[in-house]
Amino acid sequence: MSTFPESVNEQIGYEFAASQQYIAIAAYYDAQTLPQLAAHFYRQAVEERNHAMMMVQYLLDADEEVVVPGVEAPQTQFEDAVAPVSLALAQEKRVTTQIVELVKLAREEGELVGEQFLHWFLQEQREEVASMTELLAVVERGKDNLLHVEEHLGRAAPDGASPLEAGAPPVAGGAL
Ligand SMILES: [Fe+2]
């Protein structure tokens, strides 16, 4: 069984894999001239990269070894415009399970500082699962005319930082 720091290192790989998957999804929509969908996933890719780098900073602060795991190539081909969002939602749900398992491991090992670090990620996952669920509903409703989805995303563009950003853990090298 992995120790808590080893598991945090594994999670760094999962966060980078999520980032790569979102770049692949963004490029897929960009190639179809769906700029709002593309922009949404380009932003998500940067967020996932920042998550990975928060974990790097945590390991540095804890004086633990930093491993930067290689990642599997993302899926780049999709049967229709709904499939990438379904994949993204499944990915967010999987990451939620991974973070929950990390929290449990931190508790078992008495790594309370590590557990506290992860609390922000639990909140973040709640938000990401909720917003991806919403996006899936929007894309399913608009799949016959994706310009409706583009209009919706254009209107719903975030006009400020999420309240979660204020309490976010520090990012190694600075947040992008
Ligand atoms: Fe993440």
Ligand SMILES: [Fe+2]
């Ligand atoms: Fe995420």
